[in-house]
Amino acid sequence: MKTLSENAFKLMNPKNRSHTISDVAHRAGVSIATVSRVLNGTTPVVPETAERVRVAIEELQFVPRTAARTLASRKTNTIGLILSEIGGAFFPLLLKGIEAETRAMGYELLIHSTQGAHASQRKTLGEHNTDGLLVFTSSLAMEELERLHKINFPIVLMHQTPPEELPIPVVTIENKDGAEKLVSHLIDEHGRRRIVYMRGPVGHEDSQWRERGYREALEKHNIPFAPELVVEGGFEEGLAFANMQKMIQDGIEFDAVFAGDDDTAIGVYRALKMSNRLIPDEVAVVGFDDVQFARYISPALTTIRAPIEEVGRESVRQLICLLNGEQIEGLVLMRTELVIRESCGCRNHP
Amino acid sequence: MKTLSENAFKLMNPKNRSHTISDVAHRAGVSIATVSRVLNGTTPVVPETAERVRVAIEELQFVPRTAARTLASRKTNTIGLILSEIGGAFFPLLLKGIEAETRAMGYELLIHSTQGAHASQRKTLGEHNTDGLLVFTSSLAMEELERLHKINFPIVLMHQTPPEELPIPVVTIENKDGAEKLVSHLIDEHGRRRIVYMRGPVGHEDSQWRERGYREALEKHNIPFAPELVVEGGFEEGLAFANMQKMIQDGIEFDAVFAGDDDTAIGVYRALKMSNRLIPDEVAVVGFDDVQFARYISPALTTIRAPIEEVGRESVRQLICLLNGEQIEGLVLMRTELVIRESCGCRNHP
C-alpha cells in the first residue's frame, strides 16, 4: 500500500521537480545506497539488481545532481581555467586542447578570464568550486597563487615560470630554442648579421626567452650583440609598425628582423613596405607562433610553430596527475618547429 | 568550556580541512543562519553583528562551498555553453563576449564542445549542473533540445533557428542583410553581373541566409539567377580553392565572387592568382566575417563585419532574462556592417 501511494507521488512528481535517487530506489525496490553503488560502481551489486536499477534510471530519465554529489564526495570533478584575456591568435587552439583532454578525463571545465578589474571579486575560482586550477601566464595574483600553494591546492601553470619559492609545475613551449633556430637560420642560410629583435611587452616571459634564444644564436656565430637592435614591438601590430618606422627614420642599419610574434611581423611588413624596402631581399623578416594568416600574407612568413593544442592537453594531464596524488616533473617544455616560407629569403614555399 | 574545546578544534582545523560556515559562526558568536544572511544579504542584520561576522570571515579566509550552496538553494549560478567545435575565426570573440557578460552578471561559465562522438555521454550539461544553456549552432541533438524545452529549461540558441514546434529564443546576425549589401555593392558600384556565390556546407544555416541575401540582391537588380554560379566552398580554404579552380577550367564565366566566408575567400584568391586573373580588375572578390587576416591579405578583402562579441553578450543577457522568469522576444538579429577594402574594386583603403 505504501508502494501505491508512493507510485502516485512518482507519477505527479515529474511535473513538480525532477527525480532523485530515492525515486529510482523506490522504483527498483532497493535502497538509495544500492542505486549509488550501481551509479558509481564502487561496490559490487548482484547483476539482476543492478539491471533493475539501471532500468529504473532509464525510465525515470534520472540524472544525479552534481551539487549533491560534490557535497557528499568532496570532489567537484571540475577543473578551472584562468586566463588574463580571452583572445589572441592561439587561444582557440589552447582551449581546444584543454577542453578535449578535460572531457576525455571525465572532468568539467570552468573558465574565468581576469581581464578588467576583476581583482575585486577574489577567489572566484579555487578550492571551493574546483579540484585544481590551470593558470595561463600571469593571470592570477601572486598572493593568491601563494595561498593556494600553501594549502596544497593542485595547480599547473602555463607559459609562466613561478618564483623559486613556489615550486608549481609548468607547461610551456621551447621559446628559447625556437628563437635560436630562427635567428641561426637567418645567419647560416641567408648571411644576415644585423638582426633586429622586436620584443614583446616588458616582463612578458615568452618574449624574454625568445630574446635569450636570439642572443645565444648571435653568440654562437660570433656576432656581437647590438643593443640598438632590440626594440619593443609589444606583440602588437600598431606598436611594431610605429617602432619599425622609427628605426628606419633613425637610420639604424639592419638586414633582418626577428619579430617577437606574428602580429609584430605584420607591423614590420607594413613599415618596410611603406619605405620601399624589399622583403626578403633587403630585409628578411621572421615571426613566431605561426598564426593562421602567416601563410597568407605576402611574402609568406617564416615563423615558428608551437604545438599549442598539445600544451593545453598536456597541462590538463599534468593537473590530473596532481589530482590523483601522483608525482610529476616540474617543467614540461613542448618542442617548437621552424616553418620556413618566403620572408626569410627561402624560395621553397609554393 | 564547550567553547574552549571548540576553539582548540578550530585552531587545528586549518591543517585538516578548510573552514565552514559554522566555524565562522562560532568565531563571531552567532548562528550559522546569521552568517548566511550577511553572506547573501537576504535579511537585515544589525550592523555590529554583521561586522563581527565579516571580520570572522576575513580572519578565517572563509569561502562558501559552491556545492553546498547549490544544493541548498537549488540554483547552480552557472550557465552552460555548448559548441560543436572550438576554433574557427570568430570563436574567441564570441567566447570573450559570453565570458565577460556571464561574469558581469555574477554567473559561472561551464563549457562543453560536442566535437567527436560525444553523443555517447549524453546529458553532460543540463538541469543537473546549470541554470540555463547557451547552444551554438546545431551542437545539441534535437532530441535533447526537445527534452529540455519540455521541462521548461532555459535555453538560448545562437546562430540556429529552431523548428517551429520548439519556440526557443535565438540570437544571431543579419546574414541575409549583410549578403545583400555585399552583392548590391558589387553590382551598383562595380557593375558586376556574373557573381559567383561560393556557399558553405549544405545545411549550414548562416550560409543559407547568405544565399537568400545573394538572391535578393540579384532580383532587386533584375539579374537572373544562374544556378551554375552557386558552388560549394565549404567555408574552408581547400575546398574553395579546388572548386574555384574547377569553375575556371570548366570555362564558366564570372566577374565577381561572393565567398561564403573569409576562409573561402582565401581559397578563391589562390585559385584566381594561379590562373592569373587579376583581383579585383578581372574578378572582384568579397568575403564574410572580417576575420583578422582579411585586412592583411593582398588585395585587402572587402567583407562583412558582424558584432560577434556582442552576439555573445546579448545571448547571455537573454538567457539571464529567461532565468529571472522575464519574457523575452524570440529572435534577436545583430546588425552587420559592410567593410569596404580593395578586393571589390574600391581604392579607398590605404
Next chain:
DNA sequence: TATACTTATGAAAACGCTTTCAGAAAACGC
C-alpha cells in the same frame, strides 16, 4: 551441523549550506 568467513544490501550519518518558523527583544501606539 555448527562456525567462521564472505558478500550483498540497507539504515543512517555525514557533506555545508539556505530557508522556514518561531521566539525574544525592541519599538511603537495609545
Next chain:
DNA sequence: GCGTTTTCTGAAAGCGTTTTCATAAGTATA
C-alpha cells in the same frame, strides 16, 4: 505603562548525494 507590531536572531529541517557501519544471507570450513 501595557498590548501590539516590528526587527532581529537561532533552531532545525531540508537539499540529494556518498559512505560508513552493521546485518542478513550465503559459502566454505571444520
